[in-house]
Amino acid sequence: xxxxxxxxxxxxxxxxxxxxxxxxxxxxxxxxxxxxxxxxxxxxxxxxxxxxxxxxxxxxxxxxxxxxxxxxxxxxxxxxxxxxxxxxxxxxxxxxxxxxxxxxxxxxxxxxxxxxxxxxxxxxxxxxxxxxxxxxxxxxxxxxxxxxxxxxxxxxxxxxxxxxxxxxxxxxxxxxxxxxxxxxxxxxxxxxxxxxxxxxxxxxxxxxxxxxxxxxxxxxxxxxxxxxxxxxxxxxxxxxxxxxxxxxxxxxxxxxxxxxxxxxxxxxxxxxxxxxxxxxxxxxxxxxxxxxxxxxxxxxxxxxxxxxxxxxxxxxxxxxxxxxxxxxxxxxxxxxxxxxxxxxxxxxxxxxxxxxxxxxxxxxxxxxxxxxxx
Amino acid sequence: xxxxxxxxxxxxxxxxxxxxxxxxxxxxxxxxxxxxxxxxxxxxxxxxxxxxxxxxxxxxxxxxxxxxxxxxxxxxxxxxxxxxxxxxxxxxxxxxxxxxxxxxxxxxxxxxxxxxxxxxxxxxxxxxxxxxxxxxxxxxxxxxxxxxxxxxxxxxxxxxxxxxxxxxxxxxxxxxxxxxxxxxxxxxxxxxxxxxxxxxxxxxxxxxxxxxxxxxxxxxxxxxxxxxxxxxxxxxxxxxxxxxxxxxxxxxxxxxxxxxxxxxxxxxxxxxxxxxxxxxxxxxxxxxxxxxxxxxxxxxxxxxxxxxxxxxxxxxxxxxxxxxxxxxxxxxxxxxxxxxxxxxxxxxxxxxxxxxxxxxxxxxxxxxxxxxxxxxxxxxxxxxxxxxxxxxxxxxxxxxxxxxxxxxxxxxxxxxxxxxxxxxxxxxxxxxxxxxxxxxxxxxxxxxxxxxxxxxxxxxxxxxxxxxxxxxxxxxxxxxxxxxxxxxxxxxxxxxxxxxxxxxxxxxxxxxxxxxxxxxxxxxxxxxxxxxxxxxxxxxxxxxxxxxxxxxxxxxxxxxxxxxxxxxxxxxxxxxxxxxxxxxxxxxxxxxxxxxxxxxxxxxxxxxxxxxxxxxxxxxxxxxx
Numbered sequence: 001x002x003x004x005x006x007x008x009x010x011x012x013x014x015x016x017x018x019x020x021x022x023x024x025x026x027x028x029x030x031x032x033x034x035x036x037x038x039x040x041x042x043x044x045x046x047x048x049x050x051x052x053x054x055x056x057x058x059x060x061x062x063x064x065x066x067x068x069x070x071x072x073x074x075x076x077x078x079x080x081x082x083x084x085x086x087x088x089x090x091x092x093x094x095x096x097x098x099x100x101x102x103x104x105x106x107x108x109x110x111x112x113x114x115x116x117x118x119x120x121x122x123x124x125x126x127x128x129x130x131x132x133x134x135x136x137x138x139x140x141x142x143x144x145x146x147x148x149x150x151x152x153x154x155x156x157x158x159x160x161x162x163x164x165x166x167x168x169x170x171x172x173x174x175x176x177x178x179x180x181x182x183x184x185x186x187x188x189x190x191x192x193x194x195x196x197x198x199x200x201x202x203x204x205x206x207x208x209x210x211x212x213x214x215x216x217x218x219x220x221x222x223x224x225x226x227x228x229x230x231x232x233x234x235x236x237x238x239x240x241x242x243x244x245x246x247x248x249x250x251x252x253x254x255x256x257x258x259x260x261x262x263x264x265x266x267x268x269x270x271x272x273x274x275x276x277x278x279x280x281x282x283x284x285x286x287x288x289x290x291x292x293x294x295x296x297x298x299x300x301x302x303x304x305x306x307x308x309x310x311x312x313x314x315x316x317x318x319x320x321x322x323x324x325x326x327x328x329x330x331x332x333x334x335x336x337x338x339x340x341x342x343x344x345x346x347x348x349x350x351x352x353x354x355x356x357x358x359x360x361x362x363x364x365x366x367x368x369x370x371x372x373x374x
Numbered sequence: 375x376x377x378x379x380x381x382x383x384x385x386x387x388x389x390x391x392x393x394x395x396x397x398x399x400x401x402x403x404x405x406x407x408x409x410x411x412x413x414x415x416x417x418x419x420x421x422x423x424x425x426x427x428x429x430x431x432x433x434x435x436x437x438x439x440x441x442x443x444x445x446x447x448x449x450x451x452x453x454x455x456x457x458x459x460x461x462x463x464x465x466x467x468x469x470x471x472x473x474x475x476x477x478x479x480x481x482x483x484x485x486x487x488x489x490x491x492x493x494x495x496x497x498x499x500x501x502x503x504x505x506x507x508x509x510x511x512x513x514x515x516x517x518x519x520x521x522x523x524x525x526x527x528x529x530x531x532x533x534x535x536x537x538x539x540x541x542x543x544x545x546x547x548x549x550x551x552x553x554x555x556x557x558x559x560x561x562x563x564x565x566x567x568x569x570x571x572x573x574x575x576x577x578x579x580x581x582x583x584x585x586x587x588x589x590x591x592x593x594x595x596x597x598x599x600x601x602x603x604x605x606x607x608x609x610x611x612x613x614x615x616x617x618x619x620x621x622x623x624x625x626x627x628x629x630x631x632x633x634x635x636x637x638x639x640x641x642x643x644x645x646x647x648x649x650x651x652x653x654x655x656x657x658x659x660x661x662x663x664x665x666x667x668x669x670x671x672x673x674x675x676x677x678x679x680x681x682x683x684x685x686x687x688x689x690x691x692x693x694x695x696x697x698x699x700x701x702x703x704x705x706x707x708x709x710x711x712x713x714x715x716x717x718x719x720x721x722x723x724x725x726x727x728x729x730x731x732x733x734x735x736x737x738x739x740x741x742x743x744x745x746x747x748x749x750x751x752x753x754x755x756x757x758x759x760x761x762x763x764x765x766x767x768x769x770x771x772x773x774x775x776x777x778x779x780x781x782x783x784x785x786x787x788x789x790x791x792x793x794x795x796x797x798x799x800x801x802x803x804x805x806x807x808x809x810x811x812x813x814x815x816x817x818x819x820x821x822x823x824x825x826x827x828x829x830x831x832x833x834x835x836x837x838x839x840x841x842x843x844x845x846x847x848x849x850x851x852x853x854x855x856x857x858x859x860x861x862x863x864x865x866x867x868x869x870x871x872x873x874x875x876x877x878x879x880x881x882x883x884x885x886x887x888x889x890x891x892x893x894x895x896x897x898x899x900x901x902x903x904x905x906x907x908x909x910x911x912x913x914x915x916x917x918x919x920x921x922x923x924x925x926x927x928x929x930x931x932x933x934x935x936x937x938x939x940x941x942x943x944x945x946x947x948x949x950x951x952x953x954x955x956x957x958x959x960x961x962x963x964x965x966x967x968x969x970x971x972x973x974x975x976x977x978x979x980x981x982x983x984x985x986x987x988x989x990x991x992x993x994x995x996x997x998x999x
Contacts, residue, residue, distance in 0.1 A: 143384040246417040246425025263601040
């Protein structure tokens with residue numbers, strides 16, 4: 001799709017076949033098709049990864065249905081409302097993060113859950129959306145590119161929740177929340193000089209960060225650098241997932257025939273490491289199909305950003321699309337041994353509802369930006 | 375209008391900026407995904423073979439299937455060594471994170487006492503990596519059931535069903551069979567690891583060790599698909615193990631019992647051999663021990679109690695006890711004289727009660743102070759005259775004497791199929807120069823002639839030599855196992871026999887010595903006349919091995935000496951003299967006189983075997999040697 005240099009993109013929807021019903025329902029057809037294909041593929045893989053547990057697939061299907069419903073609901077909201085709600089949502093999220101730190105449940109040694117009586121809630125998930133919304137809100141006040149003062153303000157707004165989440169400690173989510181804010185800044189035209197400067201500063205400060213890490217986090221990095229140093233401990237995940245992917249070869253072992261996952265050599269094979277199951281059972285071919293689906297969705301998201309009628313919509317859509325890619329990259333990089341192990345699920349494929357809801361709400365926002373033109 | 379224009383300009387600039395950034399982002403996305411793709415190509419195409427192999431190795435495990443150990447039977451088919459199934463709780467230490475916690479939790483389910491913990495710690499220290507270490511043995515069915523319910527809580531802990539060796543006769547056969555025990559690190563280095571994969575036990579002594587190769591069998595294997603927890607999901611391929619061969623011994627359980635009973639509480643040994651085959655009919659070393667606790671690892675305390683017990687129950691006197699054979703060698707020395715042509719059976723030597731080497735002042739005493747007067751070979755044997763044999767040994771010289779005795783098995787291991795046998799010692803000039811760095815004195819030859827001094831022989835060697843004498847020089851290497859049988863095979867296969875013939879020239883010479891030996895029992899002047907039997911004729915020879923060397927003018931007074939200082943009583947015999955079916959050697963440690971103490975033991979053994987019934991005459995006061 002060509003990026004139109006012309007004035008704001010309402011005219012591309014002049015085609016009556018494209019507008020009409022879908023437009024009125026605030027549904028973006030290409031994005032919907034991409035998401036449906038991806039989720040269908042995910043369910044097929046999940047059936048194998050859960051050892052043909054139809055119950056688990058059913059539960060995932062229910063979650064997906066709810067998440068799609070949520071996406072449609074969010075798509076009805078006008079971006080103007082989103083923009084208005086950005087800061088309040090952000091403030092609420094940060095408050096809940098503080099509450100989590102004070103009274104949160106300790107799950108897996110980290111305080112991530114806030115127990116609200118009826119449901120357990122992970123405030124950090126909310127911030128994955130609230131942060132890009134708020135940064136977009138900061139940027140949308142004036143025309144792009146942003147001046148340094150706004151960049152600094154945005155940076156502070158990003159850092160507050162990131163630090164709070166890192167304290168839980170949940171380094172993976174902290175990085176993703178930071179990424180969600182930074183991608184908005186990037187799309188919004190953050191100057192290259194600042195990008196280079198911050199990059200250089202980060203490289204210089206990396207050793208300092210090392211000493212701030214928890215032991216298990218340091219161990220993960222060490223193990224990442226040399227998985228064989230701890231083949232039965234933390235290195236086990238990496239070694240086994242590489243064996244799973246490598247043994248899949250070009251065409252894979254076939255659906256339901258992956259020995260690494262079915263015989264439980266591959267840990268977390270239906271959650272964070274489901275990418276290795278795809279690599280094992282469907283081979284490089286299957287992975288290429290999956291990555292093509294992701295690329296299509298990201299492409300569609302970026303074109304929505306380019307076509308968006310206002311600044312807020314542009315930077316938010318761009319940021320959400322790019323952070324979706326960051327999820328994909330962090331997960332695939334981790335499973336293939338390119339990146340250290342951080343608990344990031346493969347978007348819309350891994351079993352579980354939390355990240356799915358966040359992502360689908362994000363896609364709902366994309367659809368809202370694309371379909372609300374006035 | 376201007377303001378609208380500027381607004382429009384802003385929007386156009388924004389549009390260009392976001393468009394450019396989207397393109398850069400798109401390029402970055404594709405670049406990052408390319409890195410992932412390169413990585414995937416590397417994993418899935420370039421190194422595919424390597425990872426396929428690893429995945430296969432993960433999935434398929436080669437599990438050894440241990441063979442069941444061969445059983446051991448006595449000559450009449452009585453079971454001496456059995457395997458009985460037993461459930462044990464094993465911990466693979468390498469797979470358990472919190473060992474003390476795991477053990478504490480297991481103690482809630484199964485009974486664990488201090489002994490179990492102690493044994494576990496000991497075996498853990500000597501384990502082979504990734505091999506289970508037993509925590510509890512002989513689980514009851516209830517305990518197995520209770521553990522099975524909770525087994526998910528205990529990764530790395532398994533119930534193992536295995537066949538445990540048992541020795542139903544316990545101490546009675548311990549010194550013959552030896553026992554099996556857990557393979558230790560040292561033994562691991564000696565054995566073929568693939569053949570012993572899955573086998574936890576190995577023969578540690580006796581027949582179990584000597585015939586390890588036959589008894590063990592060959593390990594089989596099965597290729598199984600396992601999951602990450604090591605649980606077997608299905609068998610892909612298997613090769614059954616070959617069970618170890620059953621052994622049929624010459625050992626006669628009834629005779630073994632009789633020999634042990636005859637020895638009673640005496641420390642000592644009895645070895646009975648069938649002269650026609652070299653087969654060991656009975657082999658008793660007293661005291662003995664129960665081998666069963668050794669199979670699963672005996673506790674350190676119990677082991678020390680056995681090891682340091684004053685009577686040394688673990689010491690196999692029959693094959694490792696080396697005693698001066700005393701006068702029991704005289705028949706063989708006499709035969710040497712005949713064979714070498716130094717004497718004939720009529721040659722009379724004069725015994726004055728002492729013997730002097732020409733040109734020396736030292737006199738070598740006969741046990742009878744007054745002397746035996748003029749004696750030929752038969753009388754010299756019957757009355758065990760020392761002077762006769764001093765002179766004979768002197769005439770033979772140590773080299774000829776040593777060589778001839780060597781033909782009977784003295785001075786070297788007999789090669790019996792029992793682990794740990796010792797070879798005794800027949801001293802010689804060469805030996806003394808090599809070991810003691812001293813010259814040989816002619817007087818030492820005399821001492822060898824009456825079986826004293828540095829001369830040492832095991833009870834087994836004495837029995838073998840006696841059987842050879844009974845056989846007129848047909849020497850059989852002694853054997854405990856007669857035949858080996860593949861389980862289920864219709865017939866047992868005889869094990870090889872090693873034998874040689876001793877040339878004494880004229881066959882008559884054997885008869886002359888054997889006749890003299892019968893007179894030891896039959897003659898009223900014989901040193902073992904007390905055991906004379908009316909049912910069969912016995913050929914024998916008494917002996918006394920000095921433990922304590924008397925001063926020149928001291929008289930031996932058994933009562934005065936502490937028990938441990940008393941002489942060892944020896945007796946060798948075979949019967950029936952004209953058609954020998956059993957040869958026996960008996961030693962009673964610190965028993966005193968051979969004819970009085972050791973000979974009745976031998977007689978009881980022979981009675982048990984040959985069916986004799988006559989009463990043994992009350993032995994008279996110690997008379998002769």
